[in-house]
Amino acid sequence: MADPAALIRRPRTGKQIIGRFVLRFIGILIAAAVLAYVLDYAVLRLRIATNHTPFNTVTVHPYYAVPQKDQKTQFILGDPTDQQCVNSLFPHLGDSPCWYLTKHTDQQINM
Numbered sequence: 001m002a003d004p005a006a007l008i009r010r011p012r013t014g015k016q017i018i019g020r021f022v023l024r025f026i027g028i029l030i031a032a033a034v035l036a037y038v039l040d041y042a043v044l045r046l047r048i049a050t051n052h053t054p055f056n057t058v059t060v061h062p063y064y065a066v067p068q069k070d071q072k073t074q075f076i077l078g079d080p081t082d083q084q085c086v087n088s089l090f091p092h093l094g095d096s097p098c099w100y101l102t103k104h105t106d107q108q109i110n111m
Contacts, residue, residue: 053087
């Protein structure tokens, strides 16, 4: 028979309650982020399989940042190029998402 004193639970402190809540919250956030990425990838693969515009192109304007000896930087404009992007929330298959690339058409290349 178990000792009755061993069955009594000690009350948790506020620090323990908050710590457990924070750990659960962080775990839920990580699980939600992983689930969102996996679902986004699954939708992309479905779009590729059914040929429903999985990719797009965006015209990007690159410019080169060349450091000078006098601690200044010279900027040299490059020719506009079309860059392939993926229609998804996250980057997949080595391509940036189109929503991000359309907002960042000027790309700096450090030399």
